[in-house]
Amino acid sequence: MTLTLAEIWRFPIKSHGWEPLSFAELTVGKTLPWDRAWAVAHEASDADGSKWVPCSQFSRGAKAPGLAAISAKLNENTGQVTLSHPERDDLTFSPDTEGEKLIAWAGGFIPENRAQSSYVVRGQDLGFTDCHFQSITLGNASSHRAVEQRVGHPLSIHRWRCNLWIDGMAPWEEFDWVGHQVQIGEAILEVVERTERCLATHNNPETGHRDDNILGALDSWGHRDFSVQTRVVQSGQIRQGDKVQRL
Structure with a gap:
């Protein structure tokens, strides 16, 4: 199945708002431009x-x-x-x-x-990511849908605050990408690690109030991880709709 870059999001001020993008220029060793600046x-x-x-x-x-x-x-x-x-x-x-x-x-x-x-x-030449390196968070739309099915209703993707959303993968397939590289458009990213989640996922991005027990849902799979952290190893432009390929 063809994998595609479905959505691009950046968060200019850490924990204070999300913004959609149609394209971005990625640079080796850097975050998405202006992300958590x-x-x-x-x-x-x-x-x-x-x-x-x-x-x-x-x-x-x-x-x-x-x-x-x-x-x-x-x-x-x-x-x-x-x-x-x-x-x-x-x-x-x-x-x-x-x-x-x-x-x-x-x-x-x-x-x-x-x-x-x-x-x-x-940040002076850095973005305030949650990782010790300048990361770009990659989310799997199928994993998100699996969590929706587990809690029994639709959920906003903004609970996860991912930069890039990939569609066409199997649920949790992104975890198998750790240690590999992935090409998106002109850019290549190295998948470094899984993302362990916290109580922020319980926050409803539409209301600003806590509701669903997302960590409990993740526990049913034997982990509290969602998405993976990547670093850019080849600069280039990415666009919404680009083909995605694990190398």
């Missing part, structure tokens, strides 16, 4: 953007379900981001110079018993 550090963080730090340094959906319902649109020319949420008026701002506007807009989603959002930080 910024992050919101909390009051207990010492992140300054100079190096990779774990996600525990940032405000994120695992601790604040309301963040899950944010969508984003980045203007690459101006560096401005527009955020939308069903419980807020839209916010357009510059993360580099107007981080306080984001804190005021989204800070209310952080539970009182959690470290509060403090400042916006931009």
Whole structure:
């Protein structure tokens, strides 16, 4: 069966919104362009953007379900981001110079018993991925459908926050790709590891509230993994609808 690149998504501000793309230029050793370029550090963080730090340094959906319902649109020319949420008026701002506007807009989603959002930080030549390397997350649409069947109703793909969605694979086939390379359009990616999941998957991206026990559903397969982490080993353009081939 032909495998295709069904969807491309980036997340300009870590845990604060998703954005669809029709194409992207991938570069060796880099994330999807502008993916997790910024992050919101909390009051207990010492992140300054100079190096990779774990996600525990940032405000994120695992601790604040309301963040899950944010969508984003980045203007690459101006560096401005527009955020939308069903419980807020839209916010357009510059993360580099107007981080306080984001804190005021989204800070209310952080539970009182959690470290509060403090400042916006931009990665210096890095994206704030959850991996220690500059990763691109690859999701299998068939695995997503398998989880939907297990919980008994449709689920938003944004629970997983994958960058690339591949269609045409068997459920969980992506796990067999670890240690192999995959070509998408002009680019080649190395599949490095599986992605272990957390409570952020319980967040409904339409409402910003927790509902389904996604980790329990994954437990029924004997793991809590969904998607795989890849690194770019050959630069090139990828487009929605491109053929995908394991090498």
